Amino acid sequence: MSLWPSSQNLFGDEVVLRSIDWLENFPWRNESSVNAERDKFEICMRLNDFKPEDISIKTADGYIVVQGQHEEKKDEYGFVSRQFVRRYALPEGCLPESVESKVSPNGILTITAARQPVIKRDIVIPVSHEGSSNPKSKL
DSSP: OOSSOOHHHHTOHHHHHHHHHHHHTOTTOOOEEEEEOSSEEEEEEEOTTOOGGGEEEEEETTEEEEEEEEEEEEETTEEEEEEEEEEEEOOTTBOGGGOEEEEOTTSEEEEEEEBOOOOOOOOOOOOOOOSOSOTTOOO
């Protein structure tokens, strides 16, 4: 008889599924998803533990910065306070002024930014002559 349980029992599907359910409700597990499309950039974050007034969003140096913090609260085990900071790089073509956000009733924060397609074209730059009134001077 082995002192260790068989790997079949230790890592069986039932145990794995229960551990995933257990991790699902951990406060540090703030899931987020990022979707970059042609016409918009979107971030979705699950923030069940934060009220809209606990969250601040700003753009700085080409990033969207999301911060959340709430004061110490009493729960069934004692007291808890939480805070986080996430930074997301704004993709090319997104204007910082176009960033908008909303929180759904189930705690999903959605941040969107309009995205303009980047059109690359050749630009002809004229050469100006300095110090001469005759633009046809020889070099």
